[in-house]
Amino acid sequence: MRFFSKFTKAGFALILSLGFLLVSSQSTLAAEIGSAEHNGIKLTINNYTIKNYGQEMVVYYTIQSKSGQLMEGKSLMNRPDFTIGNKFVQGNDAWYKKVSNQQYQGAVTVQLPQYIPASSNVSFNTDSISSQKGQWTINFEIKK
Known part of the structure; x- marks a missing residue:
């Protein structure tokens, strides 16, 4: 006993x-996953979650503008590109909210490719934030 x-x-x-x-x-x-800055606008990926039994990823981001307020519209990022492993997919701006005159937080959703390893390299890329043209690329790793 x-x-x-x-x-x-x-x-x-x-x-x-x-x-x-x-x-x-x-x-x-x-914690911060990664960030990129161009033309006074900083894009930071804060976190991600895998949903719907591994079929969808939601990427949470923060945007800060040094020059002032961004123009609000239907979306802050128009269909950002994702490369997951060696597969190319388009993301959709799910939501965003204004935190201050120079800061926004939001999320992008992306349908994950059907067959990816448990751990994959991801490249997040957009060439437009609000009406500002530029190049923001952030590389990180996901675990399914």
Whole structure:
């Protein structure tokens, strides 16, 4: 009986440790993934999530303008390009909100290719933010 009690305590401690490890690894996903700046506009990818059983990815971003307010319209980015592994797909600007006169937050959705490895390199690219032309490319890795 004593052996079982010690085993139960050790198992509980192990599960508790794994729980802390899982929480801390999820916290690191909230950190900045990457950013690119062009013509005084900085695009930052903050996070991503994989949804719909691995069929869709949502990329969360922040846009900051040094020169002033961006023109608001239907979308901030018109169909950004994604290269996932060696496959090219188009994203859709899902939503955005104005945080301040010079900062916006939003999300882009993209349908993931059917067959990609559990870990894939991604290149996020757009040549237009609001009405500003430029080149913003951010490379990062996703884990399905």
